[in-house]
Amino acid sequence: SRKPRQTVPHCALWRPSMTDFSLVDLDRIIAARTNASPEESWTAKLLSKGHSKVAEKFGEEAIELVIAAVSQDDDAMTNEAADVLFHLLVLLKAKNIPLADVMTELARRTGQSGMAEKASRAS
Numbered sequence: 001s002r003k004p005r006q007t008v009p010h011c012a013l014w015r016p017s018m019t020d021f022s023l024v025d026l027d028r029i030i031a032a033r034t035n036a037s038p039e040e041s042w043t044a045k046l047l048s049k050g051h052s053k054v055a056e057k058f059g060e061e062a063i064e065l066v067i068a069a070v071s072q073d074d075d076a077m078t079n080e081a082a083d084v085l086f087h088l089l090v091l092l093k094a095k096n097i098p099l100a101d102v103m104t105e106l107a108r109r110t111g112q113s114g115m116a117e118k119a120s121r122a123s
Contacts, residue, residue, distance in 0.1 A: 023085065027099045030089050043090060051094035058087040 033043035046054055061083040068076035092099060112120075 023089065023099060026086065027089050027093075030086075030093055034093060046090055047094055051091065054087070054091045054094040058084070058091045061087045 030043055033041045034047060036044040038045040038048045046057060061080065065077065065080035065084050068080045089099065092102065
């Protein structure tokens with residue numbers, strides 16, 4: 001079972017409230033760190049190794065998410081889900097695929113049922 005999270009007053013945080021934080025915000029942070037020194041930024045270090053290494057790291061994080069889900073450890077699953085989202089956005093950056101393109105594809109898919117969308121990909 002999940003432990004209740006301690007609330008911190010908004011004014012005490014050094015960044016905007018996480019309830020206001022989005023994938024677009026994370027994508028902007030990743031973009032800003034792209035040109036940083038690999039000695040100072042994990043994002044820059046990972047990107048400097050090329051898209052295959054970024055894809056490998058994304059795969060590792062995805063496996064850790066599955067393990068957390070199967071073990072029914074909600075806190076670990078939350079942490080691993082955050083890692084997966086972060087590394088997915090880094091992978092998109094490594095492949096020069098804008099997050100907006102992914103969001104557009106998701107929006108397109110929500111216009112029909114999941115079953116119909118899946119069937120349309122099979123043909």
